[in-house]
Amino acid sequence: xxxxxxxxxxxxxxxxxxxxxxxxxxxxxxxxxxxxxxxxxxxxxxxxxxxxxxxxxxxxxxxxxxxxxxxxxxxxxxxxxxxxxxxxxxxxxxxxxxxxxxxxxxxxxxxxxxxxxxxxxxxxxxxxxxxxxxxxxxxxxxxxxxxxxxxxxxxxxxxxxxxxx
Ligand code: ATP
Ligand code: MG
Numbered sequence: 001x002x003x004x005x006x007x008x009x010x011x012x013x014x015x016x017x018x019x020x021x022x023x024x025x026x027x028x029x030x031x032x033x034x035x036x037x038x039x040x041x042x043x044x045x046x047x048x049x050x051x052x053x054x055x056x057x058x059x060x061x062x063x064x065x066x067x068x069x070x071x072x073x074x075x076x077x078x079x080x081x082x083x084x085x086x087x088x089x090x091x092x093x094x095x096x097x098x099x100x101x102x103x104x105x106x107x108x109x110x111x112x113x114x115x116x117x118x119x120x121x122x123x124x125x126x127x128x129x130x131x132x133x134x135x136x137x138x139x140x141x142x143x144x145x146x147x148x149x150x151x152x153x154x155x156x157x158x159x160x161x162x163x164x165x
Contacts, residue, residue, distance in 0.1 A: 002147040003043040003054065005099060007068075008158060009036035009119060013137050017083065020132065021121055028079055028125035035156050038068070038119045040142065041099050043108055050106075055160050057102045058144055064091035065164040068117050068137040075128035083132055085117035092117065092139060140164050 009017070014033045021030060046054070066089040074082050088096075093115070100110045143158040 001046055001048055001051070003046045003051075003159075004145050004147065005040045005043075005058070006037040006143060006145050006156075007040065007137075007139060008141060008143050008161070009038070010138060010140070013070075013135060016135055017119070017121055020129075024129040026081055026122050026125055026129055027127070028081070029123040031120055031122060032153075035154070036119060036121075037145065037156060038117060038137075040096060040115075041103060041110060043103070046108075051159070053106055054144055057099075057106065058142070058160060058162050061095065061098055061102065061162070063095045063139065063142050063162070063164040066091040066139045068092065068139055070117075070119065070132065070135045070137060073121075073129050073132040075125065079123060079125040080120055081122040081125045081129065082118045083121055083135075085137075088115060088117050089139070095142075 011033075014036045017036065018033055043054075068085045068089060069087065070083045070085050072084050072086060074084060076082055096115050103110050141161050141163050143161040145156045146159055148155050148157060
């Protein structure tokens, strides 16, 4: 299973991002509303037997409710349009640290690059949108997602969700 931990995008945030995308005429492969998320840790292919240890890790971790402010847009490799938070809220930073430590303890390799809170809005876009209005993302939950290939694309499904507390 192709797994990752992420923040599911709150519906109100998804609606704003989709409206913004339309206004700006963002082209390319637009990420469907249901797939919008912020990746916290990407695990890649994981044998199904390891699922239980991962959900146990999620049970142990504590994410304090906080607010991520998405405040700019960039165009990355292969026309990937990313909406980005210039600052990582302290509770989210400490959560990422604990998550990575937990994952390393379980033998998973983790991303060495510093965490930049971002959400992919589109891929293969030809232009960078001009601007992004600052947008608040109330962080109320995190989840372990499985990335599944479906007809015509990919689908992310939450296997387990935890409330911030
Ligand atoms: P596809 O690879 O089929 O184009 P995708 O990239 O959206 O689709 P996945 O590759 O399953 O789907 O990735 C799931 C999530 O994890 C996405 O948010 C993706 O950006 C992120 N991700 C994928 N690979 C990595 C990686 N090596 N490091 C960090 N994040 C990653
Ligand atoms: Mg990918």
